[in-house]
Amino acid sequence: MNTFVHTSLVVQLRSGAADRFPVLAHLSYDADDPFAVTVAFSHDGRILARWQLDREMLGDGLVRSVGVGDVRFAPEPDGPWQEVRMEFHGDAHPEAGRHHAVVFAWAPAVAAFLRQTHRVVAPGTENAGVDDFLAELFTESRPHGG
Template identity: 65%
Template sequence: MVHRTLVTQLEAGGTGRFPVLAHMTYDADDPFAVTVVFSHDGRVLARWRLDRQMLADGIRRPVGEGDVRMRPQSTGQWEELRLEFFGDSHVDGERHHAVVLAWAPAVVSFLDETYEVVRPGHEEVSVDGFLAEVIAGG
């Protein structure tokens, strides 16, 4: 298992950015996913399961069309990964929307550690284990 905590920046409307922690975890038992728990002042703000390959691709180019979108963003001195999360709809029909910016080299370093556990293209999922979970849950 690989775990890393990054200090990221939550973009808060017109008020600028404020720091939040992103606790990133990779487990070889779920080789395609990275779990990220965002927290601030000891409170969990959100928990997302992200596709590991999508996270890697988002460092280099825009990816995602649904609830999660990522793209590289440069501020001139910083190379960042921009993560956009879309949630449930408001009463007015607009969706909840959050933007988190992470320092791209830290994300790349985390991904490199995950590749030491399971190399890209070598991910495997136990079909028997998956079927047992489905049957037990049904």
């Protein structure tokens, strides 16, 4: 069974008050990290930013506003398309303020990607591997020998 899902979408980036311009969003999902979706934004073959997103939160953002802090998602009702608005707040920069970008993606394409991830690992069946991690941690911390 394939445990990896990937798709590339053309999305619209708006940084600051500027107009939107197209960039590629490469979404990937790996069953080894079942709660996360990684998205890399690129333009002219150069990676602009890479974010690790919460898969459930991304799905919720297709139907309602979610998120506080650095990452927020919401359906975008004002545009001509069914869009999801992805808002990212980055590190502070020396000129004052924080880096901020808004990305608009076609919601049906994001939903289709998430459905593919759900076929790999169904929602609610994710295994965080905490038990394995703790077992390995305790094994390594035991004194060796006698």
